Amino acid sequence: MEKEFVLQMLEERQFKELKAELENMHPVDIAEMMEELEDKQMILIFRLLAKDEAAETFTEMNNDAREILLNALTDSEIKEVMDEMYLDDAVDVLEEMPANVVDRLLMATDEETRKQINTLLNYPEDSAGSIMNVEYIAFQKEMTVEEAILKIRQVGLNRETIYTCYVTEKRKLIGAVSLRELLTTGDNRTIEEIMETNMLYVHTHDDQEEVVGMISKYGLIAIPVVDNDMRMVGIVTVDDAIDVLEEETTEDISMMAGIVVPSEDSYFETSVWEHAKSRFPWLLFLMLSATLSGLVLGHFEAAIVAMPILNTFVTMLTGTGGNCGSQSSTLVIRGLATDEIEFKDIFKVLFKEIRVAALVGIMLAVVNGIRIVFMYHDVTLALSLGITLLFTVIIAKTIGCVLPLVAKKCGLDPALMAAPLITTLVDATTILVYFSIVTKIFGL
């Protein structure tokens, strides 16, 4: 709706009205709308935005839209946007841009900012340093509450968050004070009296997942980031934490589906070729591994020729095994991601899974047994399939729960040990168990 409205105003050249309309829109929504416009319209609208709104909108856009804009804007316009952007957002933009655009962007910033940007760009990818904000409020411990509030009132406007403030001494982090605390205590108390000295913090090189885990676990609005000498260098805010959380979830889920996790580009932004490249490796590996179950099946060729009906149950058995295994591995992978399960729980998990497997296996064997007796009037067949099912479910759930835990222990991502790999492993095992049982029972 909004898009049509904006386009109409653009066409009728009602720039003043459009400008007012845009001021009422949230930058997130402006960015979303602009991504759907033609290049020329997008540039026109961007130029109508107020300075700070333009910077925020630019931050929210996808890379394709950003590139189009940067190629159209003049150097002084770019400088305006860069000046208004928060440093951490500027760094995010730079990380995704081609080299020639990066140069132009860096040229548009003053030397001090450029230095800060370069420091931020040097933190390892996915580290606390790479997602932190370098703008925050720090007090000295000798300040009174009144002075602290005054300081916030003076500088607050330019800082991304003021709701948690920090106390530093020779740049070292020594305490934290929430704005709520400041506002609800006596004006004449000193910061030292009210500050929390036992505050939570992270190091610049800590993994972003860990940072987000702490923000989520303790319900924080922000967490300070310190270097190896406890010098405070920035904060990670909860809104950035949520973005990281969603990004990490997408990564985990993709990996669990056998997709080599590529860029941070979205589905549509990723080219067909990039998609193919990220999906091919696992497919290839799994296809070749499936040769194993093929060989096992080939080994029992004589039994199949002697009793062809046995073959019709193979997909049912491998399918059930695969599903059982991926149920277990999924629960364990998720438990590891949310810190509920640790490696030391391996026997607790195993014991639980085996009991669940026994229960589920028996239930499936009974239902399938009834079906077989009903369809084929063959109790021996029903019985051997039942035994196979029980074994399959137990083996599958054992493999499914143990592998992610072992992967974690070995420093691998547990999400690698998900459905695709488990299924392939379980396939071969299931076929082996199945034919070992039936060849014995039917004397093939």
Added chain:
Amino acid sequence: MEKEFVLQMLEERQFKELKAELENMHPVDIAEMMEELEDKQMILIFRLLAKDEAAETFTEMNNDAREILLNALTDSEIKEVMDEMYLDDAVDVLEEMPANVVDRLLMATDEETRKQINTLLNYPEDSAGSIMNVEYIAFQKEMTVEEAILKIRQVGLNRETIYTCYVTEKRKLIGAVSLRELLTTGDNRTIEEIMETNMLYVHTHDDQEEVVGMISKYGLIAIPVVDNDMRMVGIVTVDDAIDVLEEETTEDISMMAGIVVPSEDSYFETSVWEHAKSRFPWLLFLMLSATLSGLVLGHFEAAIVAMPILNTFVTMLTGTGGNCGSQSSTLVIRGLATDEIEFKDIFKVLFKEIRVAALVGIMLAVVNGIRIVFMYHDVTLALSLGITLLFTVIIAKTIGCVLPLVAKKCGLDPALMAAPLITTLVDATTILVYFSIVTKIFGL
């Protein structure tokens, strides 16, 4: 480490030191530690906690620990905990407790609180109303900034969040003011002058996923909740949003692995029987559906007997098909969850997936072809497997990307259309395509 330290102090009856130690710990960590203690120790430690700390610790505990405590505490102790707890947390606790405990808890609250709790309990599960806080700060539009700040300073301590305040008129929501705005503007301006009237809000019956989506999309600290008459009834804060986000992700991932999503209990809190019950339905359904692929395979019995080697490629083909399908369905399900993909994009997605499938299919066919020629010296076999692979990949990716979109359109959860179901569907199709091709080529 901390746990051993605490236990030692407990044993040596150093209660005073232990009390001081506990005051320095975060309630989240106390709760985590207590869950690992014996009942008696847990109760002892809980009684050492300061009132507000006890309430917060209780909020953070799992249900098993809560029940043990509630059974041990006296009525007046329970009343103290309930009085200190935030209402929304109290409601969360009540929702998970057995009926007799709920009665005791409700008896321990005063009548007004009981009424409020009952209202909150009546909101549909997973609605905005069920996760909101009823404690927030509201101003009248005639107030000055100075008066507003004074109000925050007076009541702030008892409200869960004060960083975004709201403006109401006859209880209706008419604006929002951030604390940052209040602190950085002139003391004598009125709220009406500085309030944002175009603020974001949700309705009590909106789905919690939608609420979290807005908080995440717009980077909010809190969002107001209104009833059908725009009367403000509460706020949802970002820390609760993160919990919901993680819970919803667990739900989605579980569903994608064919697990009927059960209670909000964690992996270890869920009993073996509950686990079995949540995993059995899909396993049963999929096992019975696999009969289909068994029947298709049975149909080509003659071909297999005539050329048994064909059978050894079945698991490789169905495995590859299943993996391809679940890659596509996973990406689409995640895209739908993060609002990047919508139903209207169906043809865009389909076009992309078919091109990716063609690329991947050809690459797999070539590698597999080389392997076959090398292992079996049979070019015709390599060729027919190649054609089958190409078809399989394209069909699998088509099914994989279309089903979640169709499910969404029909109001079903797209996560249902994940690996297990896709695999079962693709299995039967793959076998059909495979034998149709080879029987023709080899004239079986």
